[in-house]
Amino acid sequence: DSGVTQTPKHLITATGQRVTLRCSPRSGDLSVYWYQQSLDQGLQFLIQYYNGEERAKGNILERFSAQQFPDLHSELNLSSLELGDSALYFCASSVGTTAKLETQYFGPGTRLLVL
């Protein structure tokens, strides 16, 4: 158990809908990262938050947004869903320094299926 929790574990929805994925980082971790893993693209970095502020952005679509709240939990919002958004969405957390070897701890993932 990495200490990172994600809810829900599974989500089935329809095209055009909006969903929210939630992540609680390990106790004491200030950084949260969101990753998408799809069959054709593999693992891709979406976005990073550090202590409530956006720190880095990757291949995140405009239809997707995220935020980190004062209690450090984070939410990833996916809107106008398309079939291609079906994927495993992972959240990871780390202490949040720029140290070279800072490890990230991964949550169990949320499996999203868009029908």
Add this chain to the structure above:
Amino acid sequence: KNEVEQSPQNLTAQEGEFITINCSYSVGISALHWLQQHPGGGIVSLFMLSSGKKKHGRLIATINIQEKHSSLHITASHPRDSAVYICAVRFSPFTGNQFYFGTGTSLTVIP
């Protein structure tokens, strides 16, 4: 475009064999992460390194910064080692701590 390449894509081994998985990247990095993804989907961090060699149990990870190459070795492989092994690199810690991932090596160890 920054690229992370892994080889082989698929690997089948007999129990007890010595296994090597390779990772190459195209530009200089600040750190490299080896991850293990179990069939159920969960991801576990194995090693994070920026130089030299690290060992944990039957797993050994090495990195050659000049050659832009890392290897993950598994000694005395066991069926429970069957998983996807993913290499991830971080290019600069000062532009965020995000990783870029290889496509993974699917390992099956047969009893």
